[in-house]
Amino acid sequence: MQRRTFIATGLAAAMPGVLSAQASGFGNWVAGFRSRARAAGITDRTFNAAFANVRYLPDSIERDRNQAEFVKPLGEYMSTAASDTRVQNGRAMVRQYGNLLNRIEATYGVPPHIVVAIWGMESNYGQRRGDVPLISTLATLAYDGRRGRFFEQQLIAALGILQRGDVAPQNMTGSWAGAMGHTQFIPTSYQAYAVDFTGDGRRDIWADDPSDALASTAAYLRRFNWRQGQPWGIEVLLPRGFDYNQSSGRSMASWNQLGVRGVDGRAVPNYGNASLITPTGAGGPSFLIFANYTTISRYNNAQAYIIGVGHLGDRIRGMGPLRTAWPNGERGLRRAERIELQQRLTAAGFSTGGVDGKIGPNSMAAIRAYQRSQGLPADGYASVSLLQRLR
Numbered sequence: 001m002q003r004r005t006f007i008a009t010g011l012a013a014a015m016p017g018v019l020s021a022q023a024s025g026f027g028n029w030v031a032g033f034r035s036r037a038r039a040a041g042i043t044d045r046t047f048n049a050a051f052a053n054v055r056y057l058p059d060s061i062e063r064d065r066n067q068a069e070f071v072k073p074l075g076e077y078m079s080t081a082a083s084d085t086r087v088q089n090g091r092a093m094v095r096q097y098g099n100l101l102n103r104i105e106a107t108y109g110v111p112p113h114i115v116v117a118i119w120g121m122e123s124n125y126g127q128r129r130g131d132v133p134l135i136s137t138l139a140t141l142a143y144d145g146r147r148g149r150f151f152e153q154q155l156i157a158a159l160g161i162l163q164r165g166d167v168a169p170q171n172m173t174g175s176w177a178g179a180m181g182h183t184q185f186i187p188t189s190y191q192a193y194a195v196d197f198t199g200d201g202r203r204d205i206w207a208d209d210p211s212d213a214l215a216s217t218a219a220y221l222r223r224f225n226w227r228q229g230q231p232w233g234i235e236v237l238l239p240r241g242f243d244y245n246q247s248s249g250r251s252m253a254s255w256n257q258l259g260v261r262g263v264d265g266r267a268v269p270n271y272g273n274a275s276l277i278t279p280t281g282a283g284g285p286s287f288l289i290f291a292n293y294t295t296i297s298r299y300n301n302a303q304a305y306i307i308g309v310g311h312l313g314d315r316i317r318g319m320g321p322l323r324t325a326w327p328n329g330e331r332g333l334r335r336a337e338r339i340e341l342q343q344r345l346t347a348a349g350f351s352t353g354g355v356d357g358k359i360g361p362n363s364m365a366a367i368r369a370y371q372r373s374q375g376l377p378a379d380g381y382a383s384v385s386l387l388q389r390l391r
Contacts, residue, residue: 026056029143033152040156046163050135053169057132057140060176064141071334074280074304075326081121081308082315090120090316100211104197108218109228115214117313118299122184126210129182130175134158138178138187154178157187166194166202173206181205182213185220193220217299224298225291230271232296232310233289235322237261238276244368244379247276255288263323279303281381285324333359333382341382344390345370 030051037047080086093116094101101112116125123129138158142151158178162169174180178187182205185194194203197215205213218226239259246258252270260276262268274288287307296306311322333341335357342352342363350370353362364380371378374389 026140026143030054030139033139033142033155036152037156037159040160042156042159042163046159050159050162050169051139053133054139055133055136056143057136057176060132060137060140061144063176064144064146070302070304071331072304073326073329073331074284074307075328075330077304078308078311078326081304082312086120086124086312087315089125090116090312093119093125094316097210097214100214104215104218107197107215108222108226110218110221110226111228111313111317113313113317114221114232114296114309115218116316117309118183118217118296119210119214120312120316121305121309122179123182126182126208129173129206130179130184131173132176134172134174134178134180134187135169137174137176141178151178154187157191160191161187166204167206171206182210183217185216189220190216193223195219220299221295224295226295227272227291230290230292232292232306232313233274233277233287234268234271235263235324236268236276236286236288237263237265237323238286244276244278244282244377247278247380249273249275260288277303278379278381279307280327280330281383282377282379283327284330285322285326331384333384333387337384337387338382341387341390342366344387348390 034044034047038044090113094112097116098112101115104115105111119125135155135158138151138155142148142155144151158172161167162172172180175184179185180187180190185205190203190205194205194212194216196203196212198204198209198211203212203216205216236255237260242258242260250258251273252268255274255276256267260268268274268288271290274290276286277289278284278286293306293310296309299309300306315321338357338359339355341359342355342357345352345363345366346355348370350366350373351362352366359367359382363382367382367386368378368380370390371380371386
């Protein structure tokens with residue numbers, strides 16, 4: 001069925017049937033929202049300009065309700081996140097915008113390769129900034145109600161951006177979910193952290209010139225305690241028989257005593273306390289991660305994204321591919337599978353302390369105990385093969 005959109009004016013008569021009812025309801029919601037926007041400091045002039053051509057966007061509803069759970073194999077994800085083409089283009093961006101990136105680093109302490117890596121991950125270096133009318137999609141999602149409070153908060157913030165004059169309504173575009181510009185800020189994050197690096201009086205993250213967007217990204221990371229001179233993480237090699245129970249934060253001296261080494265076989269330099277992660281279990285790469293890993297997570301908390309940004313940045317900086325290959329086809333468990341895993345572990349005598357589909361410390365401890373009982377590497381990784389073994 002062809003998707004259609006509906007202009008707010010005259011929505012009630014737009015089409016018959018279910019979509020007409022949705023459109024009519026949307027028009028009524030917009031009328032009621034005006035008073036809430038006014039109470040938040042939005043003037044009628046701003047509101048009228050922003051909503052002059054607002055549309056109900058069924059596609060935004062469909063996408064919000066049908067977001068696929070992330071289960072893509074991490075190796076497949078990383079092959080795109082840090083592809084040779086993306087690495088080459090990232091290096092080209094560092095050369096093209098070297099002076100700008102150096103000034104950003106001098107101001108915020110965030111190195112060019114990290115800023116450019118986020119740019120590459122978020123919009124392919126500005127090639128995919130999103131062309132959905134932002135007020136329309138945010139109003140549609142706020143009206144829908146599934147996450148209405150969140151999207152109404154974003155809509156009011158977006159109206160505040162327009163009222164400040166940072167962008168004209170017709171140029172305020174983004175993704176279906178309301179993320180904007182070169183590095184995909186949501187409106188509330190933009191309000192709190194975006195900067196006018198060019199000094200023209202506007203924080204313009206939409207323009208072809210990426211200056212404000214890249215500086216805003218660095219300002220955001222700085223706000224969440226980016227540590228200058230510290231890596232996000234380092235790929236390491238673990239000694240035979242390594243005890244994965246010792247994965248929490250330790251000093252570098254402690255990791256060296258445990259026999260953890262860089263992929264070059266040398267002791268890892270002392271960048272501060274670190275924790276160990278094995279994203280695909282004992283069969284894949286292992287990383288010591290530092291405080292900057294957590295800082296990147298404030299941008300997007302998905303482990304795949306954080307590693308993607310970190311590794312892409314390393315490649316842009318000139319480092320080579322990972323020493324240990326990602327296991328072929330290894331993917332994360334779906335929520336239903338995680339619940340089943342917890343149920344089966346508990347039934348087998350390895351209590352996970354509850355069944356909620358979240359693989360936390362209790363579940364990891366249960367997995368390790370089961371793995372040891374089976375003579376497997378006790379890495380605590382909730383894998384498809386582990387679930388199959390329990391079936």
